[in-house]
Amino acid sequence: MKKMTTIFALLLFLGTLFSCSKDEAKLNDLDPEKATVSFGSLLNDMVGNKTALKDDLDDLPECSDAIPAYAEVAMTRGEAWAVGSDTNPIRVELNPNPSDFDGDGVDNYFTEESSELELVPGFYSLEYFKIFDADGNMLWIAPRSRGFQNLVENSLPLPISLKAGVKKYVSVDVICFDDRVVNEYGYLFFDVQANELIKFCIFGNFCNEDGRHFPAHFNVNVWKYSGDSNNPRGPAITSNASNNVGVNDAGDAFGDPLCVFLPDSEGSDEYYFEITLMESDAYDAQPGIIRSGVITDDDVRALYDGEDNTDYFHFREGNCGGEDTPDLFDNQLMADI
Template sequence: MKKFNLYLAIFSMCALVLTGCSKDENEKMNPGEDSAFVEITFGASLDELVNRAVQVNKDHFNQIPTCSDATPAVARIEFSYGGQNYSTDVDILFDGTAYFTDYSEALKIPVANNGTTTVTLTGFMVYDGDPDTDGDIIWIAPKSSEEGQFDGYVDNPLPFDFDVRDGTKPYIDIEVLCYDRRMVNEYGYVFFELENTELINFCIFGNFCPPSGRHYLASYSVNVWTVDENGNNLVDLYDGGIENMIVEEDGQYSADPLCIVLPDRLDETDRYRIEIRIQDGPDYDANEGELIRTAILTDLEIRTFFDGDDNLEYYHFFEGCGESDDPQIFDDPRDDTMVYKTCAKELNDSGVIALASVAKTGNKFDVTVLATNTTAGMSHLQHIHGFAPVQGVQQDATCPTMDAAGADGILTLEEGVPFYGPVQLGLSVSGDQYPVADANGNYIYERVFTLSADEMENLTSLDKNVIVIHGLDGNATLPVACGELSLVQ
C-alpha cells in the first residue's frame, strides 16, 4: 500500500555544475599535463511559493509539518565521474537575490584539454546547519523511484548526467521540495519534483453498506491520472493506485481519510481523473476491485471545495448506504452501460464466423462470443487486441486482409499484430483455459471481467479495439476470425 500525506509548498532551485572529491577522500583524479580542472558552483533561487503550506483543521493532520523557514546553510552533494563516487558538503551563500554554493576545492572536475567529462548527479540535499551535528534537511532534490511511484511529478529526477567541458562553467537546473522525514521512513529516498508547481491535497473517506444496511468503514483503492482537456489520461500519478488503511484496536476498527497529493501548475488549469474501487474490508465482503466512483476534477474545483480553513475536509462517499455522497462531485460509472458488438469474419480461409459483444459498465466487462465453423474439439484462444494510448491518443486497431500474409499465403499471428496490435485482454474461461469447440465446431462463451486500472487504461475506447479468434487444424495461434468492435448503445 502506498499512501502519502499532504503538506508542502514547492520551489525551484537553479544550480550550476557540480563535482568534486568526497570529503572523506583525500585524493582527487590528477588532470595530467594535457588536462585542467573545471570549477563547479551551485546557485539557487526561490519563487514566491517558498514556505507556503496547506493548513488543515483535521486532528490527524496536526503533526504534518509545514515547510521550514530556516535559512539554507549547507548543501550535501553526491555525484560520480570517472568510475568513482564522491560526496561533499559545501556552504551556501546569499547575495540578496539568490542562494549559491561557496567556492570549494571539492567541486573541481578534471577535464582533458578541449575535452569533456561526464558527471552523474546522484544526490542534492540542503541543510540549515552542519549535516553531521545540528543541521536539519530543509530541501531535497527528489530521486526517481524504481517502481515509478512518483512519475508524473518529475521532469528530470536524480540521478542524471551532464557534461563538463574544458574552459566553461555550465549551469544545471535542480528542482527541490520541502523535506518531510516521515516520507523517507515510509518510502525511502524517493521524492517527486516540480518546477513552478504547488502541491494541493484531496482527501477521501468512505462508508460501505451491504444489503443488510449496516454501515462499515469502507476499504477502497484510488487511482489518479493527470488528463488533458479532452479527458485523455496523460500520467499515472500513483503508479497503480494507493489504498486506505483500516486499523484494528481492541476489536474496534478505525480509519483516517486517504489523502492524495496533486501537482498544481501555476497559472494553468490542471485536470485529474480520480477513480475509486471498493475492496473487501476486514469485516465485510464486497465486489472486490469494482469501480464505484469516477470524476475528472480541476485544480480550481479541488481548491474550491477542499483547500482552506473554511472548506470541506474531505470527500465522503456512501457505497450501498442509500445516502448521497458529500459533496456530490463524483459519478457512479455503473449508472451507464455501453455495449459494443462485432461480427468477426474469417481469416486464413477458416470459414469461422463469430458474433461478439462487450457490455461495459464501469470496469466490469460482460463478454459474450458465439462462434461457428471452428476446429471441432480444439481449444480456441480469443483476445481483445489493440494499441496502448500514446499521450492520450489511441491508434485504431483494424482487421488485416490476407494481403498481409507472407509468401506461403498464411496470415500468422505476428503478421497480424501491426494491424490489430498486442493482446489487451485474454477472453479465457479461467486462468489460461479457453473455450473448446464442440463436435460441430461451435462454442458459446460468456464471462464477466472486473478489470484493474492498468487493464482499463488500454481498453477505454473499445471502438478502437478488435476481437481476434485463433486456432486452426492444430495451430493454436493462427488467426481464424477478426472483428472490429463498434459502439451500438
C-alpha cells in the first residue's frame, strides 16, 4: 500500500471590504491611487478539481502540520515581474495570532502589512506562491498549469485585476511539498483547506486461449463521476497513465503495477474509471477498453493494509479462469468515445 498524502487547497475569496474603522485607518495611510494586498490562511477541508499526476510523484510525502510563518510571493504585470520574481520572490510574514475571520470555527493566519504589496491598479498574474514554517521548511505550494493542475480548482498562472483603494480577496489553491513554481499578488486573504490524496494501484494479467498468463500492458483514465450514467465523465483526474512493461534479463515478460492518486474530500467521493488493454510483444490481443465503471473512496480504502501499504486491484482479462480481485467494475457505464 502506498502513502496517503494530504493536500491543502488555498482558497482566496474575491471581494471588496467596505467601511470598517480599522481597515479605513490602514487604507488612509496608503496611497489612495493604489490597491493593497495582504494574505491570510485557514486550515480547513475542501473539495478541489482533480488532475493527472506524474508517474515520478509516486511517493508524495505527507503534509506537515507545522505552523505557517511566512509566504513567498511573486507576480507579473504584462510581460514583466511586478512583485518579486520566480528566482527572487518577496517574503511576507504571517501574523502569529490567527483568528476566525469567516465564522466557520477555524482560525486564519494573516500576513503582516507589506509596502511591497501596495500596487498600482491594473491587471496582474499570480505566478508563484509558497508557504513556509519558521524554520524555512516549505509547507504548501500553489501548482502551476501542469502535473497537479487538475487537483486544484485554479492552478497558476492566475489573472488578477486590481482597482484603486481596493482590498482584494482572491482564490488560489495549494498542495503540499511540490517543487513547481507558483505566484501570488495583490491584497489577498488566503483560506487554506485540506484534502487527502488516496492511492489506488492496479495490476493486470492477460490470458490467451490456452490459459497462459501474461502481465498486461494497460492504460488508465480517471474522472470524477459526473453523476450522470449516460455521461459519466466529470473533471479529469488522471489521463492516459500507462504501466511499465518489458522483458527482463532472463527473457521473461514483466509488467509493473500502476498507481494513481485520487482526491478524497469529506463525505463520499465517486470516480469513473476506464482501463484499456494495450498492445504488447508478450501476447496477441485486440486493444480496447476492458474495464469501466464507478468506484468510491470507500472501495479504495478497503484495499489499504494499515497506514503504509495497499493491496492492488488485480484484473484478469481473457481466458484466465478467474475473476478480478476485488470485483469492482461492472462495465455498465461507458462514456461515448
